[in-house]
Amino acid sequence: MLLLDKDMHACTPVDIRGALIPPRVSRLAALKYGPNFYHHADLISDLTSMGNKTALYGLHQQLGGKLVDFGGWDMPLHYGSQIEEHKAVRAAAGMFDVSHMTIVDVTGADAKAYLQYLLANDVARIESAKGKALYSGMLNVSGGVIDDLIVYNMGGWFRTVVNCGTREKDLAHMNAVAADFQVVITEQPQLSMIAVQGPEAKAKAQQVLADYISADQVTAVAELSIFQGAECGEWFVARTGYTGEDGYEIILPEIQVKAFWQALQAAGVALCGLAARDTLRLEAGMNLYGNEMNDSISPLVANMGWTIAWAPEDRDFIGRAAITAEKAAGVKEKLVGLVLEERGVMRGHQVVSVEGVDAKGEITSGTFSPSLGYSVALARVPIEIGATALVEMRNKQISVKVVKPSFVRNGKKV
DSSP, X not given: OOOBOTTSOXXXXXXXXXXXXXXXXXXXXHHHHOTTGGGOTHHHHHTSSOSBOOTTXXXXXXXXXXXXXXXXXXXXXXXXXXXXXXXXXXXXXXXXXXTTSEEEEEESTTHHHHHHHHOSSOGGGGTTSTTBEEEEEEEOTTSOEEEEEEEEEOSSSEEEEEOSTTHHHHHHHHHHHHTTSSOEEEEOTTEEEEEEESTTHHHHHHHHHTTTSOHHHHXXXXXXXXXXXXXXXXXXXXXXXXXXXXXXEEEEEHHHHHHHHHHHHHTTOEEOOHHHHHHHHHHTTOOOBTTTBOTTSOTTTTTOGGGOOOOSTTOOOXXXXXXXHHHHHOOOEEEEXXXXXXXXXXXXXXXXXXXXXXXOEEEEEEEEETTTTEEEEEEEEETTOOSEEEEEETTEEEEEEEEOSOOEETTEEO
């Protein structure tokens, strides 16, 4: 049936069992089944799990993906072996369904000015060429990180990609700030996104892309610099990623994503799930929102100081006053890497002690590194930390090495 609000306008539909359909599922179901989608028989199977689903959900099931909830989305954790998927990306090429990420386009006369105020980094840095990408934190007035995101210069307008778990608060914040600017904020739920990563990723992806975009567009993709993208009709291909390997993140219409995924698989690109994505990003020292940063953690503490554009001094941005004061007072904590080469695996929330310092630190992300063969972690610790620290593991204090927060890049130990 269809729910109506007090003014008799259609609102969030429900299935015949009365279960609320998530908003994005409603939009995608309308595209798939038509305006009367809530009567369609196949919708019930789509709602077996009430999480949001990408257009590849059914294919993940068919391919044996172990599906789990991730930020409200039913996503593949792995397809049999997290370790093998991890190693495939480091040695050859693997692909991830990242369509759960939220794509938001910013258009209008004030698009640049709006983003310069919204973000700690400055989009003026990517004005020199269409397709250039910028990584930035989106801060609150207290200097905490609402989200971290990538923004692309699309030539007169901008495309942002934000995290799925922060979608609602991100959109609410972006729209609230937009009220003071001549801009239009447009979410693009009809687009899917696939990340193809690894030393062979570019070659394999280009081979498959040749069947979907023009020869000139494939050439443009092949010539991309790191952190640059190319608009290819309705497709957008960027040389970005979240694994510490080279490759592409490819945004495309969801009606084409299933065939493209299958073509990549046929070309020898390994299926990879979220588990491998997490160990890969942790080895690369890349932050995960909710772990390394959140609404109460500033970018100065989260190893994101390099993403803050302090110049020009007259550019105001949300959170600038707070982090300027924090910097002037002296930052009390920082994000470091920890290495445990003996037996044991460091895990999130374990307590980190620093000799001679009363304040304690905390592991934000920890795992066994498939590439290195021992445990690595990121930790938020007192600024006074030295070359070693102690981690509380099973009621024991275990000595660990303190290193820069990056362990593996391009398949090699850092």
